[in-house]
Amino acid sequence: MPAQTPRLQIEHLSRRYDGRLVVDDISLSVMPGQVTCLLGPSGCGKSTTLRMIAGVETQDSGTIRVDGTVICDGTARVPPEERQIGLMFQDFALFPHLTVAGNVAFGLSGSKAETQARVQELLDRVGLGHFTKSFPHELSGGEQQRVALARALAPRPRIMLMDEPFSGLDNRLRDGIRDETLDILREEDAAVLLVTHEPDEAMRMADDIALMRGGRIVQQGAPYNVYNAPVDKDAVAFFSDVNTIRGTVRGALTETPFGHFLAPGVPDGAQVDIVIRPQHIKIDFDRAGRGPDPTPQDGTPARGVVQRARFMGSESIVEFRMDHDGSILKATVPNVFLPSPGKALWLMIRRDRCFVFPARA
Numbered sequence: 001m002p003a004q005t006p007r008l009q010i011e012h013l014s015r016r017y018d019g020r021l022v023v024d025d026i027s028l029s030v031m032p033g034q035v036t037c038l039l040g041p042s043g044c045g046k047s048t049t050l051r052m053i054a055g056v057e058t059q060d061s062g063t064i065r066v067d068g069t070v071i072c073d074g075t076a077r078v079p080p081e082e083r084q085i086g087l088m089f090q091d092f093a094l095f096p097h098l099t100v101a102g103n104v105a106f107g108l109s110g111s112k113a114e115t116q117a118r119v120q121e122l123l124d125r126v127g128l129g130h131f132t133k134s135f136p137h138e139l140s141g142g143e144q145q146r147v148a149l150a151r152a153l154a155p156r157p158r159i160m161l162m163d164e165p166f167s168g169l170d171n172r173l174r175d176g177i178r179d180e181t182l183d184i185l186r187e188e189d190a191a192v193l194l195v196t197h198e199p200d201e202a203m204r205m206a207d208d209i210a211l212m213r214g215g216r217i218v219q220q221g222a223p224y225n226v227y228n229a230p231v232d233k234d235a236v237a238f239f240s241d242v243n244t245i246r247g248t249v250r251g252a253l254t255e256t257p258f259g260h261f262l263a264p265g266v267p268d269g270a271q272v273d274i275v276i277r278p279q280h281i282k283i284d285f286d287r288a289g290r291g292p293d294p295t296p297q298d299g300t301p302a303r304g305v306v307q308r309a310r311f312m313g314s315e316s317i318v319e320f321r322m323d324h325d326g327s328i329l330k331a332t333v334p335n336v337f338l339p340s341p342g343k344a345l346w347l348m349i350r351r352d353r354c355f356v357f358p359a360r361a
């Protein structure tokens with residue numbers, strides 16, 4: 001089978017502002033019907049990347065292709081309105097003086113009958129078929145958001161660029177609207193590039209996550225892989241709280257109070273960080289000063305004393321001060337268990353869930 005041509009392909013895209021590289025050699029591609037998420041902290045260059053693809057900003061170097069055809073490089077440049085790209089931003093301002101139908105019809109050309117049919121089709125699709133004659137101010141935030149989606153999709157864009165499109169909505173609405181939006185986008189078969197700084201949103205929506213930091217993509221892959229095979233400690237920390245245990249390597253192993261950990265390829269004397277998420281620390285009871293027996297899966301238990309325990313609903317977050325060095329470790333436990341401060345417990349680290357990285361100073 002011949003390889004499919006990506007709907008959107010960007011190669012080596014870079015952009016400087018005032019001499020500072022804010023987008024630094026970014027490459028990625030998105031297939032039709034696929035959602036790729038640019039995920040990263042505020043200021044890492046996500047919106048700038050989107051603006052270059054939309055054509056409202058021009059890259060200093062690099063190439064943008066749509067269905068294999070160059071739309072912007074060092075020589076050619078297709079103007080934004082001819083790129084067949086749909087846009088949706090956080091402040092998805094609808095036109096206040098136009099009806100819902102007028103808003104959705106805004107970017108459409110063609111006969112009146114065709115336009116009306118397309119508007120009705122999309123409003124039905126987003127569940128607002130009865131609101132054609134309403135004005136934006138008569139709708140809730142979530143409904144307005146769906147009108148904005150219908151408006152962006154009406155001209156059948158080949159690519160949808162969405163910049164934090166859900167961040168203006170309150171939490172309870174958001175999950176439902178994300179799912180609905182995703183269903184509609186897939187039906188339309190557009191390639192979607194979604195920008196967010198929220199890991200949950202990326203995990204929920206993306207087929208592919210491109211994790212960005214300082215203008216670069218540091219890791220790209222399916223949500224499962226980015227979460228479970230992070231490239232470095234910061235990549236772990238972007239998705240959750242982390243605990244770090246530092247150790248020194250001897251013979252590709254590092255000894256710690258939790259037993260030894262493999263450190264393949266790390267030279268003797270080098271330091272490593274063993275990084276573990278709070279939900280992957282196991283807790284057991286103290287039995288007259290002793291903990292559970294060591295196991296190959298969980299290593300050796302180390303004792304700590306509860307400093308703080310916070311009840312979070314479905315789980316509790318417990319902070320321990322460890323006996324061996326006074327360091328603080330955080331563990332997440334199911335909500336049925338909320339230990340009191342001062343209680344001694346034993347902690348173990350799941351070998352299959354920890355990450356060992358060379359330590360940075």
Ligand SMILES: Nc1ncnc2c1ncn2[C@@H]1O[C@H](COP(=O)(O)OP(=O)(O)O)[C@@H](O)[C@H]1O
Pocket residue numbers: 017018022040041042043044045046047048049
């Ligand atoms: N027009 C501009 N002029 C100068 N600096 C800019 C401009 N637009 C963005 N920047 C800077 O570029 C960096 C990346 O911005 P942006 O792409 O908006 O990040 P993100 O969307 O990831 O929060 C930021 O440091 C921002 O201040």
Ligand SMILES: [Mg+2]
Pocket residue numbers: 043046047048163
């Ligand atoms: Mg932004």
